[in-house]
Amino acid sequence: MSRRTGARIVGAYEHPDRVITGKSVEQVHAEVALGALADAGLGLEDVDGYCCSGDAPGLGPISMAQYLGLSRLTFVDSLEIGGSSPVAQLGHAAAAIAAGKCRVVLITLAGLPRSGAFRPIWAAPEAPFETVYGPTTPAMYALAARRHMHEYGTTAEQLAEIKVAASLHAQHNPNAFLRRPVTVEEVLESPWVSEPLHRLDCCVVTDGGGAIVVAAPEVAKDLGRRSPVLLGHGEALKHGSDGRLDLTYTAAVRSGPTAFEEAGVTVADVDYASIYDSFTITVLITLEDLGFAERGKGGWFVADGGLLAPHGRLPVNTDGGGLCNNHPASRGGMTKIIEAVRQLRGEAHPAVQVPNCEIALVHGTGGSLGSRMASVTAILGVEE
Amino acid sequence: MVEPRTLPAPAPTLTPETEPFWTAAAEGRLLLKRCLACAAVIWYPRSHCPLCGSRETEWFTGSGHGTVYSFTVNHKGEGAYRGAPYVLAYVELVEGPRVLTNIVDVDPAAVTVGMAVQAVFAPTGEGTALVRFAPRREPGGHRTD
Ligand SMILES: [Zn+2]
Numbered sequence: 192m193s194r195r196t197g198a199r200i201v202g203a204y205e206h207p208d209r210v211i212t213g214k215s216v217e218q219v220h221a222e223v224a225l226g227a228l229a230d231a232g233l234g235l236e237d238v239d240g241y242c243c244s245g246d247a248p249g250l251g252p253i254s255m256a257q258y259l260g261l262s263r264l265t266f267v268d269s270l271e272i273g274g275s276s277p278v279a280q281l282g283h284a285a286a287a288i289a290a291g292k293c294r295v296v297l298i299t300l301a302g303l304p305r306s307g308a309f310r311p312i313w314a315a316p317e318a319p320f321e322t323v324y325g326p327t328t329p330a331m332y333a334l335a336a337r338r339h340m341h342e343y344g345t346t347a348e349q350l351a352e353i354k355v356a357a358s359l360h361a362q363h364n365p366n367a368f369l370r371r372p373v374t375v376e377e378v379l380e381s382p383w384v385s386e387p388l389h390r391l392d393c394c395v396v397t398d399g400g401g402a403i404v405v406a407a408p409e410v411a412k413d414l415g416r417r418s419p420v421l422l423g424h425g426e427a428l429k430h431g432s433d434g435r436l437d438l439t440y441t442a443a444v445r446s447g448p449t450a451f452e453e454a455g456v457t458v459a460d461v462d463y464a465s466i467y468d469s470f471t472i473t474v475l476i477t478l479e480d481l482g483f484a485e486r487g488k489g490g491w492f493v494a495d496g497g498l499l500a501p502h503g504r505l506p507v508n509t510d511g512g513g514l515c516n517n518h519p520a521s522r523g524g525m526t527k528i529i530e531a532v533r534q535l536r537g538e539a540h541p542a543v544q545v546p547n548c549e550i551a552l553v554h555g556t557g558g559s560l561g562s563r564m565a566s567v568t569a570i571l572g573v574e575e
Numbered sequence: 576m577v578e579p580r581t582l583p584a585p586a587p588t589l590t591p592e593t594e595p596f597w598t599a600a601a602e603g604r605l606l607l608k609r610c611l612a613c614a615a616v617i618w619y620p621r622s623h624c625p626l627c628g629s630r631e632t633e634w635f636t637g638s639g640h641g642t643v644y645s646f647t648v649n650h651k652g653e654g655a656y657r658g659a660p661y662v663l664a665y666v667e668l669v670e671g672p673r674v675l676t677n678i679v680d681v682d683p684a685a686v687t688v689g690m691a692v693q694a695v696f697a698p699t700g701e702g703t704a705l706v707r708f709a710p711r712r713e714p715g716g717h718r719t720d
Contacts, residue, residue: 324676
């Protein structure tokens, strides 16, 4: 791969110390990162790919990108295969460069086993400035919802419409955790979790899981099964490493355009969308970020059955989504892919199958809309 | 008016990089980091500047004044925060950063986006203090809310 891409190692830096006191693990990561960039004659602003492994504190690249100040990432990798990780990541970086996903990949490794880490290795650098104030997952999303309401006049009723659409889809899914259709009033009358989010603005908590198999086209053609093809893919982080976090948008403002450009399609071409729905607000803001709705008009977009299959403005989460069907391991990405595959195969429930579904969008959200997060957009098409 | 609850004050985990922030808070000062190369005010505090990559940064004492950028009345606290609803918020400091915090000494129902607030310090009992915010008091002692 590296021969094909011509990917080179342009900078390298080994920390000069062998006993380090008075520094944190993340601080040593920063020192080697800045050292390697200086060696290359590059700066933080040049880096668009980042790899770290289990020695990096926090939520992998999401924490480290904020800490280091990497704000242009279009490729991240945090695999954990022990000491061989950076060698594997060298290959992943070369492949990503070959695929046109990024141009400059930074790989860091650092630890303090001799001096003793000053705290558990999994403790994120940002954690002391947040966890002491009682930030629960719903509360952090509520902060995003409140700000969106403040800036754009988005209403609790509009957020509730997203749950209503999910429930109307879920009634057709015999495996859905919540199958009973609900009304806007029921959502608004459900107990507060974190104002302005009610209990029914939240996804379900379910056990379970899912898996997919990705294969080369020559393998796929021998299998006799309709195999949706990945047309475009984009990933991005958002973390406000400048300390001025804007809660009214997500990293989808970057992952979306990357995926659309690679696929050569536009929002008008999308027949079905699986949109990550940890909370109702997650869907609304993501629809704006991806360009399905104008900024601030997400509330209008989701109202009046806008997300309903088969004839809404954009049929979304026809399995009932994380809001009603399934959110296994508290991670909704896999189920989002699976329902898009069903739609492209024409195997969704007949009541929610989108006619002639040829282009499907899958959007995943990781981390929190209220702090640091990752957005990944995939655009799938029916096989030729 | 709902009587605001007394919130827990768990001690933050200290690192050599951030310890000055927390010990200054115990003395009633909100310390911030500034980049000597590009003048950015850095949040959360760290040794290098995440905007320009410089390792030349310095501490300075912030005003402790800001406004509420967003907030939630959280009814489902976890751990030490389990119990009566409390306010989690981002406060935009006049120096620029938006910091996660609690709004205290006020009825949660009276908190609004844009409300003027000032830092108050909650001792952890371990030589550090949390930085929370309360409605700003005018020099005459009247609140602006
Ligand atoms: Zn700087």
